Amino acid sequence: xxxxxxxxxxxxxxxxxxxxxxxxxxxxxxxxxxxxxxxxxxxxxxxxxxxxxxxxxxxxxxxxxxxxxxxxxxxxxxxxxxxxxxxxxxxxxxxxxxxxxxxxxxxxxxxxxxxxxxxxxxxxxxxxxxxxxxxxxxxxxxxxxxxxxxxxxxxxxxxxxxxxxxxxxxxxxxxxxxxxxxxxxxxxxxxxxxxxxxxxxxxxxxxxxxxxxxxxxxxxxxxxxxxxxxxxxxxxxxxxxxxxxxxxxxxxxxxxxxxxxxxxxxxxxxxxxxxxxxxxxxxxxxxxxxxxxxxxxxxxxxxxxxxxxxxxxxxxxxxxxxxxxxxxxxxxxxxxxxxxxxxxxxxxxxxxxxxxxxxxxxxxxxxxxxxxxxxxxxxxxxxxxxxxxxxxxxxxxxxxxxxxxxxxxxxxxxxxxxxxxxxxxxxxxxxxxxxxxxxxxxxxxxxxxxxxxxxxxxxxxxxxxxxxxxxxxxxxxxxxxxxxxxxxxxxxxxxxxxxxxxxxxxxxxxxxxxxxxxxxxxxxxxxxxxxxxxxxxxxxxxxxxxxxxxxxxxxxxxxxxxxxxxxxxxxxxxxxxxxxxxxxxxxxxxxxxxxxxxxxxxxxxxxxxxxxxxxxxxxxxxxxxxxxxxxxxxxxxxxxxxxxxxxxxxxxxxxxxxxxxxxxxxxxxxxxxxxxxxxxxxxxxxxxxxxxxxxxxxxxxxxxxxxxxxxxxxxxxxxxxxxxxxxxxxxxxxxxxxxxxxxxxxxxxxxxxxxxxxxxxxxxxxxxxxxxxxxxxxxxxxxxxxxxxxxxxxxxxxxxxxxxxxxxxxxxxxxxxxxxxxxxxxxxxxxxxxxxxxxxx
Numbered sequence: 001x002x003x004x005x006x007x008x009x010x011x012x013x014x015x016x017x018x019x020x021x022x023x024x025x026x027x028x029x030x031x032x033x034x035x036x037x038x039x040x041x042x043x044x045x046x047x048x049x050x051x052x053x054x055x056x057x058x059x060x061x062x063x064x065x066x067x068x069x070x071x072x073x074x075x076x077x078x079x080x081x082x083x084x085x086x087x088x089x090x091x092x093x094x095x096x097x098x099x100x101x102x103x104x105x106x107x108x109x110x111x112x113x114x115x116x117x118x119x120x121x122x123x124x125x126x127x128x129x130x131x132x133x134x135x136x137x138x139x140x141x142x143x144x145x146x147x148x149x150x151x152x153x154x155x156x157x158x159x160x161x162x163x164x165x166x167x168x169x170x171x172x173x174x175x176x177x178x179x180x181x182x183x184x185x186x187x188x189x190x191x192x193x194x195x196x197x198x199x200x201x202x203x204x205x206x207x208x209x210x211x212x213x214x215x216x217x218x219x220x221x222x223x224x225x226x227x228x229x230x231x232x233x234x235x236x237x238x239x240x241x242x243x244x245x246x247x248x249x250x251x252x253x254x255x256x257x258x259x260x261x262x263x264x265x266x267x268x269x270x271x272x273x274x275x276x277x278x279x280x281x282x283x284x285x286x287x288x289x290x291x292x293x294x295x296x297x298x299x300x301x302x303x304x305x306x307x308x309x310x311x312x313x314x315x316x317x318x319x320x321x322x323x324x325x326x327x328x329x330x331x332x333x334x335x336x337x338x339x340x341x342x343x344x345x346x347x348x349x350x351x352x353x354x355x356x357x358x359x360x361x362x363x364x365x366x367x368x369x370x371x372x373x374x375x376x377x378x379x380x381x382x383x384x385x386x387x388x389x390x391x392x393x394x395x396x397x398x399x400x401x402x403x404x405x406x407x408x409x410x411x412x413x414x415x416x417x418x419x420x421x422x423x424x425x426x427x428x429x430x431x432x433x434x435x436x437x438x439x440x441x442x443x444x445x446x447x448x449x450x451x452x453x454x455x456x457x458x459x460x461x462x463x464x465x466x467x468x469x470x471x472x473x474x475x476x477x478x479x480x481x482x483x484x485x486x487x488x489x490x491x492x493x494x495x496x497x498x499x500x501x502x503x504x505x506x507x508x509x510x511x512x513x514x515x516x517x518x519x520x521x522x523x524x525x526x527x528x529x530x531x532x533x534x535x536x537x538x539x540x541x542x543x544x545x546x547x548x549x550x551x552x553x554x555x556x557x558x559x560x561x562x563x564x565x566x567x568x569x570x571x572x573x574x575x576x577x578x579x580x581x582x583x584x585x586x587x588x589x590x591x592x593x594x595x596x597x598x599x600x601x602x603x604x605x606x607x608x609x610x611x612x613x614x615x616x617x618x619x620x621x622x623x624x625x626x627x628x629x630x631x632x633x634x635x636x637x638x639x640x641x642x643x644x645x646x647x648x649x650x651x652x653x654x655x656x657x658x659x660x661x662x663x664x665x666x667x668x669x670x671x672x673x674x675x676x677x678x679x680x681x682x683x684x685x686x687x688x689x690x691x692x693x694x695x696x697x698x699x700x701x702x703x704x705x706x707x708x709x710x711x712x713x714x715x716x717x718x719x720x721x722x723x724x725x726x727x728x729x730x731x732x733x734x735x736x737x738x739x740x741x742x743x744x745x746x747x748x749x750x751x752x753x754x755x756x757x758x759x760x761x762x763x764x765x766x767x768x769x770x771x772x773x774x775x776x777x778x779x780x781x782x783x784x785x786x787x788x789x790x791x792x793x794x795x796x797x798x799x800x801x802x803x804x805x806x807x808x809x810x811x812x813x814x815x816x817x818x819x820x821x822x823x824x825x826x827x828x829x830x831x832x833x834x835x836x837x838x839x840x841x
Contacts, residue, residue, distance in 0.1 A: 020129060020130050020132070020133050021128065021129060021130075023058065024058040024061065024062065024125060024128045024137065025054050025055045025057075025058035025059075027058075027125075027128035027129065028054045028057060028058055028125065028128075029054050029745065029749075033738050033742070035123070036738045036741065036742075037734045037735070037738050038123050039061075039123060039124060039125055040729060040734055040737055040738070041728065041729060041734060042070070042073075042123060042124045043061065043066065043069070043070050043124060043125070044725070044726040044727065044728055044729055045065075045066050045069060045725060045726050046060050046061055046066065047726065047729060047733070047737055048726055050737045050740050050741065051741055051744070052741075052744045052748070052798065053741060053744040053745040053747070053748040053749075054741060054745040055745070055748065057741060058125070061125040061137070062137050062138065062139050063139065064139050064143075067126070067137060067139040067140050067143065068143065069725065070124050070125075070126055071126070071140065071143065071144075071462060072460070072462045073460065074120070074121075074460075074461075074462070075279070075458060075459050075460070075461075076276050076279075076457075076458045076459075076461045077113060077117050077275070077276055077277050077278075077458075078117040078120050078121060079461060079462065080101065080117075080153075080271075080272050080275055080276065081097065081101060081114060081117040081118060081121060082121055082126060082127070082136060082140060082144055083144050083152060083153055083154050083271065083272070084097055084100040084101050084154070084271040084272070085097060085121075085127065085134060085136040085141075085144075086136055086140070086141050086144035086145040086146075086152065087100070087145065087146065087152065087154060087156050087260060087271055088100055090135060090136070090141070091129055091132075091133035091134055091135045092133075092134045092135070092136075093131070093132050093133070093134070094118070094131040094132070094134060097114070097118070097134060098110075098111065098114055099269050100264075100269065100270065100271040101114060101270070101271060101272070101275055102114075102270070102275070103267070103268045103269045103270035104201075104268050104269040105268060107275070107277075109277045109278060110275055110277045112277070113277035113278065114277070117277075118131075118134070125137065126140050146158065146227075146260075148228065148251065148257075151225065151226055152225075153272075154225070154271045154272055155224045155225020155226060155227065155263075155273070156225065156227065156260045156263055156264070156271065157225075157227030157228065157257045157258050157259060157260055157263065158251075158257060158259065158260060159195070159259060159260045159261065160191055160194055160195045160198060160246070160249070160259045160260075160261055161191050161195065163249040163251065163257055163259055164187075164191055164194075164249060167187075167249075167250075169186070169187040169190070172187050172190045172191065172194075173190060174244070175194065175244065175245065175246040176190055176193060176194060176246075178244040178245045178246075179194065179197060179207065179245045179246060180207070181193055181194070181197060194246055195261060198246075198259065198261035198262050198265060199261050199264075199265070201265065204262075204265045207245065211241065211242075211247075212237070212238050212241060214236075214237075214238035215238035215239075215241050215242050215247075217238070218238055218239060218242060218248075219242070219247065219258065219262075219266060220266075222258040222263070223258070223263055223266045223267060224267070224273050225263075227257050227258040227263060228251070228255055228256070228257050228258075229248075229255070229256050229257075229258075230254055230255055230256075231254060231255070231256050232254075233253075233254075239256070242256075243256065246259070247259075247262050276458060279455055279458045279459065280451060280454045280455050280458055281440075281451070281455070282437050282438070282440060282441060282447045282448070282451045282452050282455055283447065283448040283451035284441055284442075284445045284446070284447065284448070285446045285447055285448040285449075285497060286445075286446045286496070286497070287442075287444060287445050287446075288444045288445075288446065288495075288496055288498055289444055290443040290444040290501065292444070292495070292496070293443070293444050293494075293495040293496060293498040293499075293500055293501075294495060294500050294501050294502070294540055295495070295540060296495030296496050297492040297493065297494060297495030297500035297502070297503070297540075298492060298495075298500075298502075298537060298540035298541055299492070299495075300489065300490065300491070300492040300495065301388045301491065301492025301502075301537060301541065302384065302492075302541055302542060302561065303492075304388065304391065304490060304491050304492055305384055305387055305388060305391075306561075306579065307340060307342075307350055308350060308353065308354055308359065308391065309380070310339070310340065310576075311336065311339070311340060311350055311351070311354065312354060312359060312360060312372045312376055313571065314336075314339055315360070315370060315371055315372055316372065316711060317711050318363075318369050318371050318711050319360070319369055319370035319371050320332035320335075320336075320369065320370055321367065321368065321369050321370075322362045322368040322369060322370060322418075323416060323419070325413075325416075325419065325420070326416070326418070326419045326420050327415075327416030327417060327418050327419020327420070328351070328370070328416055328417040328418050328419070329416070330416070333347060333348065333351075333416075333417055336351070344406075345402075345403070345405070345406075346490070347417075348402040348403075348405040348417045349402040349403075349487060349490065351402070351417050351418055352398075352400050352401075352402040352417065352418070352422070353391060353394075353395055353402075353491075355400070355418055355718075355719065356394040356395060356398040356400060356718060356719060357375075357379075357390055357391050357394045357395075357718060358373060358375045358394070358716065358717060358718030359372060359373060359375055359376040359379055360372055360373060360376070360713075361373050361713050361716035362713065363713040363714070364713070364714060370418065371711055371712060371713045372711075372712055372713070373712060373713050373715070373716045374712050374713075374715055375715075375716075376712070377712070380564065381564070383534075383538065384538070384541050384544075384561070385534035385535070385537040385538035385541060386534045388491075388492065388534065388537060389506070389530040389531070389533055389534040389537075390530075391491065392491050392493060392506060392530075392533075393506070393526060393530045394718060395431075395487070395491065396428060396431055396432065396506075397428050397721050398427065398428070398719075398721055399423040399424055399425050399427050399428060399721040399722040399724075400422045400423055400427075400719060400721075401422055401423070401424045401427050401480060401483070402417070402422070402483075403479060403480070403483040404422050404424070405417045405419075405422070409421045423721075423722040424476065424480065424722075425721075425722045425723060425724035425725070426476075426477060426480065426724055427480050428721060428724070429724060430456070430477060430480045430481050430484060431480075431484045432507075433456060433459070433481075434452060434456070434481050434484040434485060434488070435484075435488065435493065435499065435503065435507055436507065436509075437452050437455055437456075438452070438494065438498070438499040439499050439504060439507065439509050441498070441499075443498070443499075443501070443504075444498055445498055446494075446496055446497030446498040447497065447498075449482070449485055449497075452481065452485070453478055453481055453482070456477065456478070456481050457478065460477065485497075488503070492537075493506070501536050502533040502534070502536045502537040502540075503533070505529060505532040505533040505535075505536050506529055506530060506532075506533035507529070508529045541561075542560050542561055543560065543561075544560065544561045544562060544563045544564075545558065545559055545560045545561070545562060545563070546562070546563050546566055546612065547559075547566075547612050547613065547614050548562070548566075548570065548585070548612055548613055548614075549613065549614060549615055550609065550613040550615050550616075550617055550618055550621060551615075551618065552618040552619075552620060553620075554586060554587045554588070554618075554620055554621055554624065555577065555584055555585060555586050555587070556570070556574060556584070556585040556587070556613070557582050557583070557584055557585075558570075558582060558583040558584075558585065559582050560582070562583075566612055569608060570585055570612075572591075572594055572595050572598055573587065573591055573592065573594070573595040573600075573605065573608070574586055574587045574588075574591050575588060575590075575591050587621055587624060589624065589627075589628050589693075590688075592605070592624060592625055592628040592629075593628055593632060593688070593693050596628065596629060596632045596633075596693075596695075597695070597696075601629070602625055602626055602629035605625050605629075606622065606625060609621065609625075628693060631692070631693045632693045632695060633693070633694075633695035634646060634647075634648070634651065634692075634693070634694075635651070635687065635692055635693075635694035635695070637680050637683050637684050637687070637694045637695070637696055637697065638680065638696070638697045638698070641675070641676060641677060641678065641679065642675075642676040642678055642679055642680040642682075642683040643669075643673055643674060643675050643676060644666070644673070644674040644676065644683070644687070644694070645672060645673050645674075645697075646672055647672055648672075649671045649672055652668065652671075652672065652673075652674050655674065655687070655690070655692070656668065656674070658690060660686075660689070660690050661686070661690065663678075663686065664676050664677070664678050664682075664683055664686045664687075665677030665678060680696060684696060739820060740819070740820075743817060743818045743819060743820050744818050746801065746817060746818070747787070747799055747800055747801040747817060747818040748799055765787065765788070765789045765831065765832030765833060765834045766789070766831055766832040767831075767832035767833055767834075769827070769828075771832075771833070772827065772830055772832060772833045773807070773827060775833045775834075775835070776788075776804045776807050776812045776814075776827075776830075776833060777804075777807050779803070779804045779814075779835075780804040780805055780806060780807050780812075780814070783803065783805075784803065784835070784836075785801055785802065785803040785817065785836055786801070786802060786803075786804070786833050786834065786835055786836065787799065787800075787801055787833065787834045787835070787836055788800050788801075788802060788825075788830050788831075788832070788833045788834075789830065789831035789832050789833075790825060790829055790830055790831070791829050791831060792829065793829075797831070798818075799818075800816055800817075800818045800819075801816075801817040801818055801836070802814040802815065802816050802817065802818075802823075802825075803815045803817070805822075807827075810826060810827050810828065811824050811825065811826055811827065812824070812825050812827055812830070813825075
């Protein structure tokens, strides 16, 4: 069936569709309450604020911003259906649309899927009208219809009528003659005759049979788009042959275009080269036993906890400074990556994860630095499984995207870790979709990543958080999906690429079978789901131990994760040398001195080692503790600017004679006291680097105890995710909004009697104060309803239908049909009143 025949069918349908809705507002008025609620649920931006009536709702649904948001959320096939409607006649019968999507030969899958796509477009008010007269909303047609400035994804060009709109009548007649058609008396009929030729399959085939092979090759290059091509002032013979017969039409002196009707004939009637009615399913890459997956995920979850703890423990005395523009300096990021023994990109992920969970923040001081928050101490006191849940829950909802670090913002500035401009509002939705797609596979099945990305591209081909071009937005969405797969493995949500049991519980999915995709946030509350996930993870994590194995080489081996008090104490007394299934700690003079600085004595350290070691304390370790303790505190450093005090004046003499002490600016002011030209902290560090073990003392001469966890930021809240548009309304809000819109529409469309003073359509009624008072008093006596114009205290005008019950003291009280409640209105704010028609009372 050709486009011309389909166009004639459209006109026939239009002539016979007298009862069909004439506007989008009428189409919405014919919907039930469930249909309106579905529209408002799919497009929540229409609720801000709640429209006064259905006409206002229809107007808002056709605005450019709202239509763009709705189109961005269409899946690929629904978008292809909308694009086909944009190049079809307006209105379009359903058979025309089916022919454009499926082609002349048809396709059973497309025929089965197209009704659902049209229903989706109609539900979201992008398409309205019955199947005989489908209409694409005007704004959507403008966005999706092909033009020279904005090519359509269909690759189609303008119609013959559009391409010849500026052409001289004589030139049109020449084209008709060259095509073997009879000349006409006017250009309009000439264009109609040419269009009829191009849409007639038989006659068009006969014309192309006479074309030179080179001309057909030119058409082949343009048929799937782009339809425009540049030509010289003296085109080649094949191009001239096509131009003379209108198969190529000029749009400028050097540009030719392939008319839409010709392209559709060459395509076999299809608007798209590859219609995609069915979503691609995630493909299984490898299969594992669910127990193997859960064990691997649990192991990685333990590593995640240890990594966050190691990161923040290294900041116990204050972390790196905050850049003036916000964020972390590159050198500090490199240092953190080296400390954690990971790449810089993964270090960014752990930093942003701790920030999203509220475990680290800036201290807000004049020389602003990052540090752990008080919430970090509370987090450390939780069982491991609950600590894991406290990390993954904010990760799912976070809009900050660590993968963007190192890139550039819109102004060309480099994005830094913990800095601004890392929020992408689509990130939570992408994370949920990736994990739900993994959940569609059987437990233990790892998906092929590319198949997951293909499904995401099908679901939201235009969706992105950048507000930029569609291609750029789609690229950001794909990158976030790739990062999600990597981050889920780092967090232990997946093991070997397959979704773990605790992750299914966190997402509120069945554990024993594949789950169908669902909207995030539904069902069980997030906190309950997190508790359930932690309960499932707890038995899989390695059990904490309360002992270590001391060795003669000044190391201690922890055969598993240490319980919290032991881990904290040993972390002060020794340095971590290697991590893995068993953590190796090394005792050094510096680590022993650190323990002594924290208030421990040599006796305390000996008792601690003997209590928690399953092996005897090696003699070298005991000697190390005693040797450092003997020298610890022999020197005393306080604030003068700074001073060094020692009962043994020979030691002070050694310090003064040492060349390494020159930067400290030391001078003897008493036999047992040296004054320094530097601050106490720098003096302590300098003497320790020289091999001494000084102790800090207060102004009263007491030894200062330095606790490892002393520095914390003030209480800080975790960053709030950036919303991805208006929030989805709940059932209560939807019901109230639909009720208000219906009431307002009844008031706006109620039939009124003609007022004594004529009014312009759409304006408020105007009556005198005496007429207004008399009319509402009469309505109160008879119990009838009236139509009033009302201006509130803010100056907003509205129309209302009320049934007055009492008029006194300058106020009228009655049942407001618009608001569906009893209200009182000042008479002086009523602009006028009119009676309703008899059949409306």
